[in-house]
Amino acid sequence: MGSRVPKGLLSVVVGNTPAARGLAVDKVVCAVPGAVVLAVSVHCRDDGFPVVQRLVAGTGVPQSMSQAATGDPVVILRQDLLAIRRAVQPPHVVLALPDELDVLPFLVELWRPRIGASALGDYYAPAPVLAGIDPAAFLAELGCVHRAARLWDGADHTDPLTPAEIAARRVEAADGLIVPTPPNPADCRAGGVAALARHLNPSATLAPVSRQSESGLELPPSFLLPAPHALEEWRARLEPVTVPRLRPGTDQGVSSVRWRARRPLHPERLADTLATVMAGVVRSRGHLWLSSRPEAVVSWRSAGAHVELRVAGRWLEPGAESAWRAASPQRRTLASWFWHDYYGERRGDITFTGAHLDRGRLCSALDAALLDDAELALGSEGWAGFPDPLLGDLPR
Numbered sequence: 001m002g003s004r005v006p007k008g009l010l011s012v013v014v015g016n017t018p019a020a021r022g023l024a025v026d027k028v029v030c031a032v033p034g035a036v037v038l039a040v041s042v043h044c045r046d047d048g049f050p051v052v053q054r055l056v057a058g059t060g061v062p063q064s065m066s067q068a069a070t071g072d073p074v075v076i077l078r079q080d081l082l083a084i085r086r087a088v089q090p091p092h093v094v095l096a097l098p099d100e101l102d103v104l105p106f107l108v109e110l111w112r113p114r115i116g117a118s119a120l121g122d123y124y125a126p127a128p129v130l131a132g133i134d135p136a137a138f139l140a141e142l143g144c145v146h147r148a149a150r151l152w153d154g155a156d157h158t159d160p161l162t163p164a165e166i167a168a169r170r171v172e173a174a175d176g177l178i179v180p181t182p183p184n185p186a187d188c189r190a191g192g193v194a195a196l197a198r199h200l201n202p203s204a205t206l207a208p209v210s211r212q213s214e215s216g217l218e219l220p221p222s223f224l225l226p227a228p229h230a231l232e233e234w235r236a237r238l239e240p241v242t243v244p245r246l247r248p249g250t251d252q253g254v255s256s257v258r259w260r261a262r263r264p265l266h267p268e269r270l271a272d273t274l275a276t277v278m279a280g281v282v283r284s285r286g287h288l289w290l291s292s293r294p295e296a297v298v299s300w301r302s303a304g305a306h307v308e309l310r311v312a313g314r315w316l317e318p319g320a321e322s323a324w325r326a327a328s329p330q331r332r333t334l335a336s337w338f339w340h341d342y343y344g345e346r347r348g349d350i351t352f353t354g355a356h357l358d359r360g361r362l363c364s365a366l367d368a369a370l371l372d373d374a375e376l377a378l379g380s381e382g383w384a385g386f387p388d389p390l391l392g393d394l395p396r
Helices: 018-031 073-087 105-111 135-142 163-173 189-200 232-238 267-277 323-326 329-337 359-369 373-377 379-383
Strands: 008-017 036-043 050-059 068-070 092-096 124-126 130-132 176-181 207-211 254-261 281-288 296-305 306-314 348-355
Touching: 008 018, 008 105, 018 036, 018 130, 018 176, 018 267, 036 073, 036 267, 036 323, 050 073, 073 092, 073 105, 092 296, 105 163, 105 232, 130 163, 135 163, 135 189, 163 189, 163 296, 176 189, 189 207, 189 254, 232 329, 267 359, 281 306, 348 359, 373 379
Parallel strands: 008 092, 008 124, 008 130, 036 092, 130 176, 176 207
Antiparallel strands: 036 050, 050 068, 254 348, 281 296, 281 348, 296 306
16 A cells, blocks of 8 residues: 555453453544444354454445354454455454454554455554443453363463453553543542552553543543554563563552572472462563473463463574574564673573562562572473472483
C-alpha cells in the first residue's frame, strides 16, 4: 500500500469482567464517535481450533460479518479487519478481545506478516492496548489458584493457567488501565488495586473513569494515538530474558523488590527457602540460572499463592548466530550489557511485588541458596549431581 493512503488505527481492549471491558470500549467510542467496534468471543475446545463469534457495529460496515466460524482466530480476525478497512477508510477499529486469549502472544501473531497474505501492518497502526479492570473482581482473581484454564495464544492452547496468573498477565500486557471509580467514596479497594497495578506494570498509564459519565474526555489523549513501537515491545516482553520493570517506592503498602545474582542457584536450597521468599508476595516474574540446568533459562513466575518454574529456552552462546538473530533487539542489548567472559549472559533476575515486603529478608533468603565457592568450582558436571526437587533430576 502506498504511503499516501492513510492507515486505520486499531485499539485493542480487554477486561477482567464483561462490564469492565464494555466500559473501556464505551469510553473509546465516546472519544472517537465514528469508531467501528469488533467484539469477539472465543470458545476453546480440548483440541482443534476454537469457535470464534464476532459482532461488529459501525457505520458502513456489512452486518454479515457478525457471525460464528470455527478456525484460527488470527486468520479470522485479520480477514475481518481487512474487510473493515475496505469498507471504511481510514477506520478507527476497537477490537474487544475476550478472556480466552493470551493477549500478548496473540497480538504478535495477529500482526506477524504471513507468506501469501496481506500484512495487517500495511493497513493499520496499533494503538495502545487498553485493559478495563474491575477492582473487586481483580482482587478475587489474584486469590484464585485452585483451578486452571488453557487460553489461545495465537498458535495453540497455552499450558493451564490459574485465574491469578491470567489476571496478572492482563494488567502486564496493557499500555493503559481503565479503572472505574467506586460509587461509594469510602470503598478503598480501587485505590489499593490501582497501587498494585502500578507496580505490576509501571509503564502503563492508569485512567480512573466514571461509570455514569458518557464522555470520552476522561481518557488520556495518548490512548487514542498510534503506538509506533508496539510490536517490537510485545515481542520483547515474551522473551525468557526481559528488561525488568520496577516501580520505586511504596504505594498504600504495596512495593516491589528486585533480586539479582551472577551465580547459579542450588535447586534443593531454593526449594527449602521458597516459603520465606514468597511471604507477602502477590506477583513475581523473572528468570533464573539454576545449577541443575546450566544451559537453560529457567523462567520464574508466581501469581497469588502459585509459583511455577519451567525451562523457557537456552542462554545465548558465542557463535550461535541463529539464536542471536532470533532474539529480540532488547534481549541482544541486555546480553551485551551483562556479558561475562566465562558465564556469558547467565544470571538470575526476579522482581517481586506484594504488601509490606521485607527486602532484606527476601534477598538474603535467595542469596543463601546460591552456590558457594566450593560448589561453583565443581563446574556444570559436578552440579548435575545436585538433587532438584523443583524441575526433577536429569537422567545420567
